[in-house]
Amino acid sequence: MLNAAQICWDTDMEDVCSPDRRVLVxxxxxxxGRAVYKEFHKNGWATLGCGYNRARPRFLCCNLLDEDAVRAVILRFQPHVIIHCAAERRPDVVEHHTEAALNLNVHACATxxxxxxxxxxxxxxxxYVFDGRNPPYGENDTPNPLNMYGKSKLRGEEEILRHCPGAAILRVPILYGEVEKVEESAVTVLWDRIQDGMESSTVDHCQQRFPTYTGDVARVCRNMAERGLQDSSLRGIFHYSGKEQMTKYEIACAIADAFNLHRSHLIPLTEQPAGAGAQRPQNAQLECSRLELLGLSVEPTPFKTAIRKCLWPFLYDKRWRQTVFH
Ligand SMILES: NC(=O)c1ccc[n+]([C@@H]2O[C@H](COP(=O)([O-])OP(=O)(O)OC[C@H]3O[C@@H](n4cnc5c(N)ncnc54)[C@H](OP(=O)(O)O)[C@@H]3O)[C@@H](O)[C@H]2O)c1
Structure with a gap:
């Protein structure tokens, strides 16, 4: 069990932060979670970030499957807001390691x-709580997840609202952002195939996606947190999404264009190969008017602008492009 005395956070922040704005991420x-932590931290919130395998040295290591540890963190830090980002988010992993994924995606939510x-x-x-057959989906539309990941996240939603009726659920689509390695996001993972442009590479051109920048989601979370502290009616389900609709093939082409790279080696794949992993929705477009009407949404950063920022560190040859992009 994690000892509450072990829990510490940025003590400098304690000096400068209003004690009535503490957030646990x-x-x-x-x-x-990295983007959310940064957004709150730079805006004057006392911010405690938890991780697990990668927690040390910057963040607190807290296994969310350990109920005593979770209780100790909350008792010690006494947050006003919790942003719960931890999950197993890879559909194919959830399909094959279902029990472990359910522990994190469902039981840790209840805890x-x-x-x-x-x-x-x-x-x-x-x-992915929606089946993608009849988009766009509003907050009141009935979910019907196609894969175990979507099912586990939906059960997580149910546990959250059952035990904490004042909570908010924020549904988002495929995310990209500043990555430590390109495999961290289903968008940036395309990078090596784009940049290495020697061999032809097939990319899905069936499913419609709305790539969404983590920095924008983080701002929405802060908007919601700041309003939610004042207004207890800000509860239930909310949607937020980027607005640019693209298949993975179109995402790959947009990345290539953003860096002036060749893209003739990218081949659109218009049929799903058999046995291609967990089933994904065809088009689970989220309708986001609830946040917009409340004035809590943010205008999505254009894909090409944000993706340049995220993938610039991974570009082999920065020399001539430097003049173009900076
Ligand atoms: N990525 C997407 O495209 C996408 C799309 C829609 C919705 N979402 C949702 O957005 C949220 C964030 O996703 P993400 O892409 O940021 O996920 P991620 O990069 O895979 O991060 C998962 C986080 O969960 C933590 N974690 C794993 N097991 C844990 C445990 N036992 N105890 C405590 N923490 C644990 C990890 O900590 P360590 O790494 O330190 O172990 C890591 O910080 C998730 O709820 C996901 O379902 C993501």
Whole structure:
């Protein structure tokens, strides 16, 4: 069990931060959690980030499957807001390691929600709760997940709202952002195939996606947190999404264009190969008007602008492009 005395956070922040704005970010070592942590931290919130395998040295290591550890963190830090980003988000992994994934995606939600009395809890969920056959999907539309990942996230939503009715669920689609390695996101993972442009490479051109920048989601989370502290009616389900609709093939072409790279080696794949892993929705477009009407949405950063920022560190040859992009 994690000893509550072991829990510490940025003490400098304690001096400068209003004590009435403390946020706990789970999954702070992950793709979205890093952006969320940064967004709150730079805007004057006392911010505690939790991770697990990658937690040390910057973040607190807390296994969300350990109920005592979760309780100790919340008791010690006393957050006003929790942004719950930690999850197993890879559909093919969830399909094959279902029990472990359910522990994190469902049971850890229940644990956190039970401890979150009086705390504004925002749970990050996914467009994969929908089957993708009849888009766009509003917050009140009935989910029908096609794969175990979508099912586990939907059950996570149910656990959150059952134990913590004042919580908010924020559903988002495929994410990309500043990555430590390109494999961290289903968007940036295309990079090596694009940049290495020697061999032809097939890319899915069937399923419609709405790539969404983590920095934008993080801003939405902060908007919601700041309003949610004032207004207890800000509860239930919300959708946020980028607006540019693209297949993975079109995403790959847009990345190539953003860096002036060749793209003739990219071949659109218009049929799903048999046995291609967990089933994905054809088009799970999210309708996002609830956040917009409340003035809590943010205008999505254009894909080419954000992707340049995210993938620039991975570009082999930066010399002549430097003048173009900077
Ligand atoms: N990525 C997407 O395209 C996408 C799309 C829609 C929705 N979402 C949702 O967005 C959220 C964030 O996804 P992401 O892409 O940022 O995920 P990610 O990069 O895979 O990060 C997962 C996080 O969960 C943490 N974690 C794993 N097991 C843990 C445990 N036992 N105890 C505590 N923490 C644990 C990891 O910590 P360590 O790495 O330190 O172990 C990591 O910080 C998830 O809820 C996901 O379902 C993601």
């Amino acid at each position: 789970t999954g702070a070592t992950g793709l979205l 956190l929600a039970k401890e979150a009395a009086g705390i504004y809890l925002i749970y990050i969920s996914t467009d």
